[in-house]
Amino acid sequence: MHRLYTRSPIAKIMWGILSSLVGIIVLLMVLVSENPRMEAQTLNWEGRSIENGAKLFADNCATCHGPNGQGLLGRAPGLNSYYFFTETGRIKDVGWVGTLEDYVLLTIAAGRPSKTESQWPEVMPTWDGKFGGPMRGDQVVDLTAYVMNWEASALAQTPDEDPFQPFDDVILPAEFQNTAYLLLSEEEQAAALEEYRARNIRSPQEIWQSEACFACHNLEVNQVDYAGQNGPNFADLHERADSRVAGMTAEEYVYESIVSPRAFVVETYEEVGQMPENFAEKLSEDEIQALVAWLLDPDREVTEEE
Amino acid sequence: MGLQENIREKGVLGAAAAQADDVFTRLTAGIDAGEFRRMLQGEPPGRPNPRLKPHSEGFLLHIKPTYYHESVTRFTHTYRLGLLSTYLFIVETITGILLMIWYAPSPERAYTDMILLLTNIPFGQFLRDMHRLGAEAMVAIVTLHMVRCYLTGSYKPPRQFTWFTGVLLLVMTLFLSFSGYLLPWDQLAFWAVTIGTSMAEAVPPAVVGETVNLLARGAPDIGANGLLRFYLLHVLFLPLLLILFFFVHYYKVVHFGISLPADEEEVGEDTANRVPADKRVYYLPDVLVDETSFMTVMTALLIVLTVFFFQAPLEHIANPQSTPLHTVAPWYFYWLQGLLKIADKFIAGVLLPGVLLVLLMAIPYLDYNPSRRGKDRKVAIVAGIVAGVVMIIWSWMGTPEYAVEGAPSVEIVQDVMPEEGSGISREIGYKHLPLGVWRTDEVYDVHDHEFEELLHEFNIAVDYYRRADPDFNAPIGILTITQDQPGLKKLNWEITWFDAEGTAGEYKKTFWLHEDSLYWEQYGWKHLFLGYVADGWNSLSGALVGE
Numbered sequence: 001m002h003r004l005y006t007r008s009p010i011a012k013i014m015w016g017i018l019s020s021l022v023g024i025i026v027l028l029m030v031l032v033s034e035n036p037r038m039e040a041q042t043l044n045w046e047g048r049s050i051e052n053g054a055k056l057f058a059d060n061c062a063t064c065h066g067p068n069g070q071g072l073l074g075r076a077p078g079l080n081s082y083y084f085f086t087e088t089g090r091i092k093d094v095g096w097v098g099t100l101e102d103y104v105l106l107t108i109a110a111g112r113p114s115k116t117e118s119q120w121p122e123v124m125p126t127w128d129g130k131f132g133g134p135m136r137g138d139q140v141v142d143l144t145a146y147v148m149n150w151e152a153s154a155l156a157q158t159p160d161e162d163p164f165q166p167f168d169d170v171i172l173p174a175e176f177q178n179t180a181y182l183l184l185s186e187e188e189q190a191a192a193l194e195e196y197r198a199r200n201i202r203s204p205q206e207i208w209q210s211e212a213c214f215a216c217h218n219l220e221v222n223q224v225d226y227a228g229q230n231g232p233n234f235a236d237l238h239e240r241a242d243s244r245v246a247g248m249t250a251e252e253y254v255y256e257s258i259v260s261p262r263a264f265v266v267e268t269y270e271e272v273g274q275m276p277e278n279f280a281e282k283l284s285e286d287e288i289q290a291l292v293a294w295l296l297d298p299d300r301e302v303t304e305e306e
Numbered sequence: 307m308g309l310q311e312n313i314r315e316k317g318v319l320g321a322a323a324a325q326a327d328d329v330f331t332r333l334t335a336g337i338d339a340g341e342f343r344r345m346l347q348g349e350p351p352g353r354p355n356p357r358l359k360p361h362s363e364g365f366l367l368h369i370k371p372t373y374y375h376e377s378v379t380r381f382t383h384t385y386r387l388g389l390l391s392t393y394l395f396i397v398e399t400i401t402g403i404l405l406m407i408w409y410a411p412s413p414e415r416a417y418t419d420m421i422l423l424l425t426n427i428p429f430g431q432f433l434r435d436m437h438r439l440g441a442e443a444m445v446a447i448v449t450l451h452m453v454r455c456y457l458t459g460s461y462k463p464p465r466q467f468t469w470f471t472g473v474l475l476l477v478m479t480l481f482l483s484f485s486g487y488l489l490p491w492d493q494l495a496f497w498a499v500t501i502g503t504s505m506a507e508a509v510p511p512a513v514v515g516e517t518v519n520l521l522a523r524g525a526p527d528i529g530a531n532g533l534l535r536f537y538l539l540h541v542l543f544l545p546l547l548l549i550l551f552f553f554v555h556y557y558k559v560v561h562f563g564i565s566l567p568a569d570e571e572e573v574g575e576d577t578a579n580r581v582p583a584d585k586r587v588y589y590l591p592d593v594l595v596d597e598t599s600f601m602t603v604m605t606a607l608l609i610v611l612t613v614f615f616f617q618a619p620l621e622h623i624a625n626p627q628s629t630p631l632h633t634v635a636p637w638y639f640y641w642l643q644g645l646l647k648i649a650d651k652f653i654a655g656v657l658l659p660g661v662l663l664v665l666l667m668a669i670p671y672l673d674y675n676p677s678r679r680g681k682d683r684k685v686a687i688v689a690g691i692v693a694g695v696v697m698i699i700w701s702w703m704g705t706p707e708y709a710v711e712g713a714p715s716v717e718i719v720q721d722v723m724p725e726e727g728s729g730i731s732r733e734i735g736y737k738h739l740p741l742g743v744w745r746t747d748e749v750y751d752v753h754d755h756e757f758e759e760l761l762h763e764f765n766i767a768v769d770y771y772r773r774a775d776p777d778f779n780a781p782i783g784i785l786t787i788t789q790d791q792p793g794l795k796k797l798n799w800e801i802t803w804f805d806a807e808g809t810a811g812e813y814k815k816t817f818w819l820h821e822d823s824l825y826w827e828q829y830g831w832k833h834l835f836l837g838y839v840a841d842g843w844n845s846l847s848g849a850l851v852g853e
Binding site for chain 1: 348414417418421424425426427428429431432591592595596598599600602603605606607609610613614622623790791792793794796816817818819820821822823824831
């Protein structure tokens with residue numbers, strides 16, 4: 001019967017075996033190239049996302065943030081900026097604890113709750129459709145990728161090139177609000193601040209006001225009941241300070257409480273624990289000494305503003 | 307016989323051999339080891355033929371005939387096109403189910419899932435490319451199968467209904483392929499399907515058309531609901547419907563037998579089921595070996611084509627606000643798009659395709675000529691060829707080549723840097739685009755061969771439209787390439803011209819290109835055969851030589 005069958009089954013079986021081998025070899029070739037392919041593809045689609053973002057930026061953002069992202073004074077701050085990209089720059093000043101990328105994404109998506117009284121009267125609008133803006137989520141992601149792609153060029157900027165456009169709420173003294181200061185090393189920044197404080201010693205009253213001690217502590221006897229929600233009342237500090245901790249003088253105790261607030265917490269305030277721990281950095285040694293003496297002075301003058 | 311008794315009688319080895327043979331016979335649904343060996347050695351079966359048993363006892367073979375006529379087993383009679391269609395449907399089912407693992411049918415996720423599949427899933431791109439290639443091949447093979455049956459007159463009595471179900475299967479294959487088109491949720495998908503469903507709107511009366519359109523899209527425009535509906539059509543409804551009609555179709559094929567070559571039987575006779583004993587080719591083992599080896603060869607072919615030659619496109623994410631220039635339907639609907647250019651939506655989109663479909667299904671009932679022989683069917687064969695040529699012409703009219711010229715300036719930029727896809731600018735890539743201003747009215751001494759070619763193409767395009775359009779005089783093309791960001795170049799295309807009255811015109815278009823972008827077939831092994839080795843793609847060769 002097989003005589004009738006014109007082509008040899010052996011030839012067919014050989015074709016089958018040969019094809020299986022070819023198929024397996026080609027699949028193995030794909031297998032060994034999968035990792036580099038996936039890497040190249042990942043970069044490819046990140047690149048395309050940046051391309052999409054570039055068009056969106058040119059169409060929607062360049063009018064305020066400048067065609068090169070260098071910002072326009074009075075309109076919108078620079079993004080292609082050393083200050084914007086460095087860790088001690090924008091995200092530190094706004095108190096953002098996440099990554100800059102998240103900050104950019106959120107700001108584009110939901111806008112910025114900007115102070116209208118700042119030097120940037122125009123408020124960043126919302127862009128994501130979820131928050132009432134005109135864009136889709138993927139467009140916001142593309143736009144973020146484009147803005148973040150300035151990182152390399154921004155971080156290579158010299159102080160002259162950096163547009164440096166911060167908001168008003170920067171904590172640093174005005175003379176340090178520039179890229180030159182941001183470019184210093186940590187030690188150099190500390191030395192520069194120390195030198196600045198030595199030049200600008202504030203009185204204890206000024207410190208009490210500018211560091212907002214009054215927000216939690218109180219200096220007046222008749223407000224004992226009212227104050228003390230967040231921090232102990234200091235009207236009678238001179239009377240109790242030296243007996244608080246055994247083996248410490250009143251001066252030592254108050255000094256220690258300013259520079260490391262968690263060292264001795266008055267019992268009823270254990271739950272609160274909000275005293276900032278950075279006064280050792282923000283105040284010079286002389287200022288702290290003067291503040292301690294002023295707090296322990298039974299005859300100190302209390303300013304009227306309270 | 308109990309095991310103990312068996313051992314006592316045959317000894318341990320003998321009993322084990324008998325047991326093994328028993329298991330073998332059960333697995334093959336009736337072929338014992340000795341018969342299997344005789345099959346391999348090419349010896350004829352005993353009588354009664356034990357090789358018929360798997361057909362009556364096993365489920366898988368019960369739908370296959372036990373023997374074929376020798377004439378229909380020749381490759382050149384059927385080209386195995388029906389088997390190949392079924393095989394491709396199985397390939398589509400397997401790759402499709404695997405792809406479903408990484409896909410969610412929602413506009414928020416679909417496109418991102420595609421990118422995730424391409425960037426993070428080993429063999430992800432392979433699966434997608436194979437699924438797409440298999441789908442397009444299935445449309446082609448099913449069509450060829452129909453052409454073959456037409457040319458051999460196989461639709462004639464008693465196989466009219468087989469032909470009818472075959473036409474239904476073709477329609478389902480087209481719809482299956484088309485419904486999968488939307489799922490990647492890119493511009494290509496979105497606009498092809500928007501145009502496709504808008505044809506349904508032309509069905510009269512208006513209330514019916516609107517309702518059909520609304521049911522398909524799930525809303526006046528395609529959105530989350532439309533995507534979900536197309537997804538369900540694609541993965542559930544249409545495959546199930548196709549499987550149902552496949553079995554009807556295949557039952558008819560087996561029931562009437564495959565029609566013999568026309569000159570082997572008298573005109574008006576059908577002897578496919580009266581196979582003389584000496585013309586019988588049994589399924590086991592000959593046809594099984596033939597079909598298995600054929601499908602193995604096809605699998606290898608499909609793998610090779612997928613890995614080296616084919617790439618499923620993925621354009622920008624779907625944007626309902628912007629229609630890309632030169633939106634096209636899938637190639638198997640080019641003919642429909644061509645018709646839509648010359649007639650209105652109702653005639654071209656509903657009436658003509660409807661009439662064509664009914665005609666196609668009715669061919670066996672209209673063709674009263676009893677002969678299946680070519681020399682008796684001159685009218686039918688000429689008509690078939692004419693229909694094929696007309697389809698090809700309509701299809702050509704469906705491409706952007708025909709009657710969709712935009713303004714010359716727009717077309718020039720589209721030629722060298724299209725909105726979607728690559729174009730020569732993206733093919734040569736970031737590294738071959740030097741910064742500077744490049745004008746078509748000046749000659750540059752560039753040492754970069756790739757860039758030289760781009761400037762040449764740019765010149766040719768400007769020159770072509772200058773000669774073709776009297777309203778496009780003294781045109782100058784200016785390409786300005788600037789560094790926009792680290793690793794990102796900005797390509798500003800500017801065309802200036804004067805119209806017939808001497809009024810100056812100007813057109814500007816800006817694109818960006820990132821150095822890591824791979825716009826052409828620069829993925830995986832495809833660059834080996836498709837020509838262009840991108841600079842950004844040295845990582846593969848690097849990895850292979852152990853860098």
